[in-house]
Every structure is written in C-alpha cells, then in structure tokens.
Amino acid sequence: MRPAPPLPVVRAPHFDLSTLPRWYNGGSVLATHLTNGLNFVFPAGERFFIRSVRFYLDRVQDPALKAAAMAFVAQEAQHQRAHLQAFAVLEAQGFEIRSYLDWYERLAYEVIEPRCPPSLRLAATAALEHLTAIFGELALGTELLEPTHPEMRRLLRWHAAEEIEHRHVAFDVFEAVDGRYLVRAVGMVVALTTLLGFWAVGTRHLLRQETERPPAEVESTAHARIRAFWWGVSGLVGRRLLSWFRPNFHPADAEIDQLAADYVGSMA
Numbered sequence: 172m173r174p175a176p177p178l179p180v181v182r183a184p185h186f187d188l189s190t191l192p193r194w195y196n197g198g199s200v201l202a203t204h205l206t207n208g209l210n211f212v213f214p215a216g217e218r219f220f221i222r223s224v225r226f227y228l229d230r231v232q233d234p235a236l237k238a239a240a241m242a243f244v245a246q247e248a249q250h251q252r253a254h255l256q257a258f259a260v261l262e263a264q265g266f267e268i269r270s271y272l273d274w275y276e277r278l279a280y281e282v283i284e285p286r287c288p289p290s291l292r293l294a295a296t297a298a299l300e301h302l303t304a305i306f307g308e309l310a311l312g313t314e315l316l317e318p319t320h321p322e323m324r325r326l327l328r329w330h331a332a333e334e335i336e337h338r339h340v341a342f343d344v345f346e347a348v349d350g351r352y353l354v355r356a357v358g359m360v361v362a363l364t365t366l367l368g369f370w371a372v373g374t375r376h377l378l379r380q381e382t383e384r385p386p387a388e389v390e391s392t393a394h395a396r397i398r399a400f401w402w403g404v405s406g407l408v409g410r411r412l413l414s415w416f417r418p419n420f421h422p423a424d425a426e427i428d429q430l431a432a433d434y435v436g437s438m439a
C-alpha cells in the first residue's frame with residue numbers, strides 16, 4: 172500500500188510585483204503574455220477547484236483525506252490572492268483585462284460548469300491538478316522560468332511547489348466518492364480543452380494590445396528558446412499526460428516530491 176503523502180502546508184508569502192517590467196519574461200512579448208495568459212486562468216479556476224472539492228467534503232470518511240482536502244482549499248485560496256496581484260500590475264501597465272476576464276468567467280462558470288454534473292467537475296478538477304503538477308515539475312525541474320523576472324519567478328515557483336505538494340488531493344477525493352474510470356477520462360478531456368482554450372484566448376487578448384515591440388532579435392531569440400524548450404520536454408509532458416489514462420494511475424506515482432521539498436526549503 173502506498174504511504175499517505177504529507178499534509179499540504181499552507182503558506183502566505185509576500186510578493187512585490189510593483190516593479191515588474193512590461194515584458195518581464197526575457198524581454199519577450201510572446202513569452203510574457205503566454206505567462207500572463209496562464210496567470211489569467213488561475214484565480215477563477217482555483218475558485219472552481221475549491222467549489223468542486225468542497226461539494227463532496229461531507230462524504231469523505233477518511234479524516235486524513237478530509238484534512239488534506241481542507242489544506243488543499245487553503246493553499247488554493249492563497250494562490251488566488253497572489254495571482255490577483257498580477258492582474259492589478261497589468262492594469263497599471265495600461266492593459267484592458269476586464270472584458271476578457273468577464274467573458275472567461277461567464278462562459279466557464281455560468282455556461283459550462285452548471286451543465287457538468289458534480290462528479291465530472293471533481294474529475295476535471297483532479298485532471299487540472301494533474302496538469303498543474305506537470306507545470307510544477309517543469310517550473311522547478313527545468314530552466315523554464317530562468318528568463319523570468321525574479322519576483323514573478325518566485326511567485327510561480329512557490330505556486331509550483333504547492334501544486335506538487337497537493338497534486339493527489341482532488342484525485343483521492345474523486346476516488347473516494349466516485350472513482351469511475353470513464354468520468355476520470357472525460358474529466359481530462361474537459362480540463363485540457365478548457366485550459367488550452369482560455370489560455371490561448373487570454374494570451375491573444377494581451378498580444379493584440381501591444382503597439383510597441385522589443386527589438387526583433389530579442390523576440391526571435393525568445394521564440395527559438397520556447398521552441399527548443401518544448402521540444403526538449405515534449406517526451407516528459409506526453410508521458411505524464413498519458414499516465415492519467417492508466418487504470419491504476421495515482422498522482423503520487425510521479426516522483427517529484429523532492430523538487431517541491433527542495434524549493435520550499437530554500438524559501439526565505
């Protein structure tokens with residue numbers, strides 16, 4: 172039997188994003204707005220994760236899993252708070268972001284969410300947690316965030332570490348209250364299509380507002396770096412994604428706890 176993972180630890184680090192440059196990711200417009208586009212989906216997405224897990228909390232019998240679920244909710248609430256700070260920075264830099272956020276939240280939470288049964292919402296949450304754990308592995312185990320401004324890098328690495336810490340929680344709640352393989356598989360389809368769709372539209376929303384561009388060589392170097400990076404990690408990402416569909420899959424199978432432990436151990 173697999174040992175119970177440690178209880179996720181709730182932390183509330185402070186981030187000062189007030190001096191974040193407009194193109195904080197290696198000076199590149201594309202790399203910066205890909206990061207901003209991902210930031211866009213987090214706060215409302217994390218509210219959805221919390222709703223999906225809380226809905227089933229009364230049905231969780233195992234006290235250790237219940238405690239983990241409550242720690243999960245508390246960690247996600249802290250992530251939301253930190254990412255909302257980045258929205259304020261974008262607005263201070265002159266970006267119009269409310270029309271995108273209103274559209275995203277209306278479509279996701281007034282149209283899609285009410286049409287999905289609670290079990291599918293929980294499966295999609297568990298699947299999104301698998302995707303954020305993959306992001307966590309890339310953020311802490313590769314050079315992905317090296318060109319990013321130090322304060323944004325600190326925020327993303329802290330978030331990444333906690334995504335690794337709690338990666339099993341929504342999955343374990345799903346297994347405890349439902350566990351149907353088909354629902355789990357459909358949950359990943361819903362997770363991937365919504366995440367990639369909302370991320371792409373958010374990135375485009377910001378890119379279209381850019382009237383100035385950095386020097387062409389900065390942008391072409393960044394594009395080459397992004398392409399090389401994704402080629403380099405595509406095998407790992409593909410394996411991790413496909414592992415979700417193994418009937419006996421469990422998020423703790425990926426041996427990535429040390430990445431998170433090393434990072435939180437280094438946090439000031």
Ligand SMILES: [Fe+2]
Nearest residue numbers: 217247250334
């Ligand atoms: Fe999170």
Ligand SMILES: [Fe+2]
Nearest residue numbers: 247300303334
């Ligand atoms: Fe999470």
